Amino acid sequence: MEWSAQSVGLGVTRRDVLFAAMSLLISPAPLAVAARGDVMEQIEQDFGKRNPKAPQALSHFAFLIGRFKCQAKLKSPDGNWQMFNATWNGRFILDGYAIADEFAMTGSAGELVVLGMNVRTYDAAKRVWSIKWLNALSGIWTDLGSEEFGGVKITDNSISYSFKEPVAAQAYTRATYKAISPEHFTWLGEKSDDGKSWTDFMVVECHRTRE
Helix, strand or coil, X not given: CXXXXXXXXXXXXXXXXXXXXXXXXXXXXXXXXXCCHHHHHHHHHHHCCCCCCCCHHHHHHHHHEEEEEEEEEEECCCCCEEEEEEEEEEEEECCXXXXXXXXXXXXXXXXXXXXXXXXXXXXXXXXXXXXXEEECCCCEEEEECCHHHCCCEECCCCEEEEEECCCCCCCEEEEEEEEEECCEEEEEEEEECCCCCCEEEEEEEEEECCC
């Protein structure tokens, strides 16, 4: 079911927003590099840490650990950008063998637009990531970062992956985490109909908060 532009007052449908956020999912500097000193100690105390026996690769997503306040902007069909408030909160789970990070986005009136959680693990034997997004509002799980579409690509200061959209208007989505620092990261969503030419459709700027 879609929300009409009139009912939400945003000029976009609920499907636009939900599938724009579904690719959130899902990103690089190890926590030991991204957070030091008091910040590191607070994060470990409140949100756990990687189990020493867990794959070292899991640390690539550890910059998501903690609480973040975010500003999200989504491009509507007419090309204008719609603004949303959001939060992104991550923690180690399952005795430090996995990461769970929750994303929530609200409209201008405070209405809940997107609510979901990513679960991230790494298969050291196969050297592949297993990342899944749970849309809490629909109860649907979505696989992200499939090897079929190139898997998870990690550089010095970014992580990206592509996946095929199950329902959204575009055929493919590419999610990229970039501009990562101890206090901030940017999530960029791009869409494509052929998997070759990409266009920005969503940007989320997240800043760490101690609240």
